Amino acid sequence: MNQLAIAALSISVIVVSIFWYIRKPTSKAPPLPPGPLGLPIVGYLPFLNQNLLVQFSGLAQKYGPIVKLRVGNKLWVVIASPSLAKEVVRDHDLVFSNRDVPIAAQVVSFGENDMAWSPNNSGWRKMRKVFVHDVLSNINLDGSYNLRKDIVRKTIIDVYSTKIEKPIEMGELIGRCILNIILNLLWGGTIEGDEGERVITEFKALLPKLVGLLGKPNISDFFPILSGLDIQGVKKDMEIILQSYDRILDVAIAIGKKKLSENVIDQGRKDFLQILLELKENDEDTNRSITSKQLKGMLMDIVVAGTDTQSTTVEWAMAELMNNPEIMVKVQQELSSVIGINNMVEESHAPKLQYLRAVIKETLRLHPAVPLLLTRFPTKDSTIGGYSIPKNTTVFINACSIQRDPSIWHNPLKFKPERFLDTEEKMDFSGNTFSYIPFGSGRRLCPGTPLAERMMVHLLASLLHSFEWKLPKGETLDMSEKFGIGLKKNTPLFVIPSLRLSNLDLYT
Template sequence: MASAPLNEVCLAALTLSIVFLTILWYKLTSNISHKEESRLPPGPRGLPIVGFLTFLRPNLHHQLTELSQHYGPIYKLWLGSKLCVVLNSPSLAKEVVRDQDSVFANRDPPIAGLVATYGGIDIGFSPYGSYWRDMRKLFVREMLSNRNLEASYSLRRHEVRKTIRNVHTKIGNLINIFELACVTKMNVVMSTMFDSNFVEKHRIDGAEFRELVVKFLQVMGKPNISDFFPMLARFDLQGIQKEMEAVLKSVDSILDPAINERMKMLSEGEIWGKGKKDFLQILLELMEQKDIEISVDLVKIKAILVDIMIGGTDTTITTIEWVMTELLNNPEIMGKVQRELKDVVGMNNIVEESHIPNLHYLDAVLKETLRLHPALPLLLPKRPSQSAVVGGYTIPKGTKVFLNVYAIHRDPQVWESPLEFQPERFLNSTNLDYAGNNMKYLPFGSGRRVCAGLPLAEKILMLILASLLHSYDWKLPEGENVDLSEEFGLVIKKSKSLFAIPTPRLPNFELYQ
């Protein structure tokens, strides 16, 4: 009998919750006028209050692509109180990232993302405007200039050579390609941010750094009810905001001592790195300058370092694994890549960044991999600053807008044999670049908010891939077949990790030292 009152209490609580959420849903959605609503794109019907949330499947990029086949290249769906619009064609992408780029230049960051970037003052999430323009200009001009990228090359080279030596100790054994790429990329990131000698001297723990980045990405990728019902954000019902705040404290525990030590060194006139400039040194020197367009303070420096630490990490690691997967699944293409490396680099030399501009076929392989497996299949969602018309439909101010590049990259009306891995399609196409100049190929986005770290990402990807493929032959374990299944998250990962066995290719043992 004791359960009856308990059931009544639960039923009453549930009823009150439904009433509360219904009122909340009505208030949150009533800002869209009836006139605007009548001109919204078509889309699937959801449930009251929760919208389409309960119908979402794990591989969201597949589901959204299927919905485009039913509702057309532009459609809407409600996720909680959030109106979302999905664009699935090059012509619609052009309307957003070219014709009305300034209107759609804002991001729609999750709450965890805002916490992670010190309130959204980084380059990735800060609102479009003069602050964002100045920050991006500072990042691209000062940090990613050809001069500074060349100055930091020795840092990248040192870490990639360390990986090649490490692989040589595991000849004939299974190697987890994702973990190999992860260690390499994280070491490159650490040395680029802090300089490897500085890392070793001050005992910055590489394993701790990697675990922290993994935790960072896990919390960032958790579905958060506060993102779908913004009125509930103050309650942090799932504790995700609190969890990210704890992760950020751990990030600060690494960044703050490094920044303080480097500031002390600079104030004492100590020269670090003998001409090699890591990003922290560049930023601190900019902070001391008074003649630049934007004032740089310590919090802004940390926000930019978080962008570098997090922004390209998961995408780069996952892309390396997908490239190796596709090459092992297409041994004849692997052979072409290695013949090019033999011709360009030579069997008695190691790969240098100076070789990269001449590795045309490897570049085509990377582009084709990013076509079939774009790291961010829906890019980062956009949020229009005012109501706009796209494809003849109204997109109200504040809508979450997804560019479904996964669908665009596999559209048979856009690509010939779209599901086949054919790097040759990129060899004679001058406008199919990484910068999004052709609307049918947008692996890093396009327009004002195209990936700011693109020049560095391209160099790191090509250097790691070229070094692994030039130094070693790779094969699958006996009896194993390549698994191409995907798992949706912040990035498209392989659902099953790739393991491969390396064999030395180069004749001189010293080339592995």
């Protein structure tokens, strides 16, 4: 009887346990975001078009502000709302702080040894700290002002001397000026004279090819198993470009090391290369010393990101001003009031040029230099907006769509700088307002923003204060966009300058 009782009790326990287990509510994983169906193996890849911005906007209208796409072996998720962007770059910033690095970027970053593409590890944190606190410190930026001023001044003199009443390709003029500034900041005290001019010319010729390869769709990125074949030759082409850059970097580094050993500091200031070389050779402080690859990767970041994004933004700003002459009048009235007709622009004028700064902010709202920012790559499974985002998903934040969203911005396609003057919300480049993130946000916020802001304000103000600008006779202004890793004008902007200041000594 005891055995029967024990058996009966055991059976009862088992039955109750089974019943409880069946009735127990199971925790169900959140679903993947909605999105279009694709084909077997290739997914949505055959349906992608050249302008992902337009396509992503259309998918967001159909499926909502978070959309998934299977592209080859990759899962893409595109985010197009401030609240969801905040979840990625602020609430779960650590999880989403890595990149999905395309093969072209792996090459140009010296194997992910730079600030843009490196994973969030101790090496990346060291590089960023060195760049922000050592290279771009306020002391260094102030100390290099005269160099930036001189190059902008030479650009104004060149326009006055050779280009008055003649059509100028504005992107060419701006791009060369900014590249000249960047390279002189990097090693202005290192590579000088004819050699320095040759380096600028070589860098300028290679830069568009490099940026084009970074934005080129590559089958090896969609199907990593095929990467060794390099079917489109993207890796090979980027390696050829990098060889040319690497040769220049080696020459600059060798000269810089020699000057460092001889304790030579040109014009009483250190260029960026000298600062980085000192840190590289500083083996005692492991928190600040950097490797040879990191040194080259940081130099490439400064050249590529600094030149391309700034020149694109200033060209767009000029195009918008040509397209909105009443805004051009307001800007030049502010310049005359703040600077005076018998003075040249100084960086110290910038805080008082509120309308001009609003023009640049509005330009970056409508035409963000990197419209999809750089991708995020979660290190573990996560949940965003109630949807599951698996580990190693490629996450795009569509800054362009967010900054043109009619539910956020009134009349969003209209160029209206006043929207940055009339708001109580602090709209700056810090990435804290998630409806306005042209330079990103969170720990991956662009570290070069302080330098970029100084340079763009100074150069644009100098061009607008020194000259009047008009379109060539019979020409119409094309404001269409060309999408790549950046957002450029589809056709170059040609304009004709004429003198604006009566004191000709200001042009010589």
